[in-house]
Amino acid sequence: xxxxxxxxxDLVQPGGSLRLSCAASGFNIDxxxxxxxxxxxxxxxxxxxxxxxxxxxxxxxxxxxxxFTISRDNAKNSMYLQMxxxxxxxxxxxxxxxxxxxxxxxxxxxTLVTVSS
Amino acid sequence: DFVMTQSPDSLAVSxxxxxxxxxxxxxxxxxxxxxKNYLAWFQQKPGQPPKLLIYWASTRESGVPxxxxxxxxxxxxxLTISSLQAEDVAVYYCHQYHSDPLTFGGxxxxxxx
Numbered sequence: 384x385x386x387x388x389x390x391x392x393d394l395v396q397p398g399g400s401l402r403l404s405c406a407a408s409g410f411n412i413d414x415x416x417x418x419x420x421x422x423x424x425x426x427x428x429x430x431x432x433x434x435x436x437x438x439x440x441x442x443x444x445x446x447x448x449x450x451f452t453i454s455r456d457n458a459k460n461s462m463y464l465q466m467x468x469x470x471x472x473x474x475x476x477x478x479x480x481x482x483x484x485x486x487x488x489x490x491x492x493x494t495l496v497t498v499s500s
Numbered sequence: 501d502f503v504m505t506q507s508p509d510s511l512a513v514s515x516x517x518x519x520x521x522x523x524x525x526x527x528x529x530x531x532x533x534x535x536k537n538y539l540a541w542f543q544q545k546p547g548q549p550p551k552l553l554i555y556w557a558s559t560r561e562s563g564v565p566x567x568x569x570x571x572x573x574x575x576x577x578x579l580t581i582s583s584l585q586a587e588d589v590a591v592y593y594c595h596q597y598h599s600d601p602l603t604f605g606g607x608x609x610x611x612x613x
Contacts (some may be wrong), residue, residue, distance in 0.1 A: 418602075428542075428550060428593055430602040444601045475518075476550055485597035486540060488561065490549040 385410040387479050392494030399498070403464040404481030405491060411458040412436075419464050421475035421496075431477070432456055432464065433485070444474045445474075469498045470477055502527050502596045506605035512613040519581040521608045523594030528574045529557075529561055537561035541579045543592045544607075553592075554579065586612065590608065 391403040409413070411436040432443045432453040441453050448485040462479055474497050480487035503526040513519045529538045537557035542550040552561045556569035557577055567582045581588055589612060594605040 427607045428544075430597075430604065433600075433602070450526045456511075474540040480550075482552075485538075485602065486552070486555045487550075487595075488552045488555075490551070491548055 384478045387412070387478060387481065387489055387491035389479050389494035392396045392477065392496045393430065397470060397498055399469050400467045402497060403466065403468065403477055403479075403494060403496070405464075407460045407461040407462075407481070410489075411457075412455070412460055412462065412481060413481065415481040416480065416485055417455060417462045417481045418485075419452075419453065419462075419482055420478045420479070420490075421473075422493070423472075423475045425477075431473075433444050434462065442469070466496070469496075473497050474498050501601055502529065502599060502603050504594050504596055504603050504605035506592075506594055506608050509606070510609040510611065511531070512611045513581075513584045514613045515586065516583050517613075518608055519545060519584050519588070520590050521579040521610075522577070522606050523577040524538055525570075525575045525577075525596055529596045529598040530574050535576070537598055539570075539577050540571070540595045540597060541568075542593045542595060542604075543588075543590045544593065550593065563568075584612070586609070 386408045419431040434453045450468045455462040476493040478493045481488045482488040503525045507522045539557040541554040544550045558570045569580050592605045
């Protein structure tokens, strides 16, 4: 069974940093585009970033450009999101999701990031 | 950016009845390169991650019951649940993967009447 497990979510002060991880099991992510999607409390889904299977292309939503960095290590079957200069509006459950092309057919259960003083 | 607008925001349907959710994109998600609509539907139950139901606007994901169907092309799409079951109570999102930034509709909450 394909599984994704996120970790690294925490309570952090505004302006702080956090690194999220996404570990895959039951399949190899090296053929998959991988994504981060977030969901603020009680709100809808917002795509944040994705990365090509070989890491050669990275795309971000405007609101996180220059602050967040997506990366992957196919040898470790994992993906990451380095989040800097965090703001209150970044508070959300962060999901990792992957699939063929840009279709997200496998999702993790999410990790909660809370930005508050 | 592609703005995805769903309607209604919520609907209550009796068990066994049909539920219809609409999604309108601000720009066409039909690719001229492959004649495919880059439109997906997700189901999200409380406390769970989203689950892919439909992709390419009308292709059902493996394991998804056939009471779920997707239709439409270009800018206007519909998700239909032909006979609502208790386990279908959830929020449903449309999603375009035609262009970045990838975007989602605001969601439609489906409840039992």
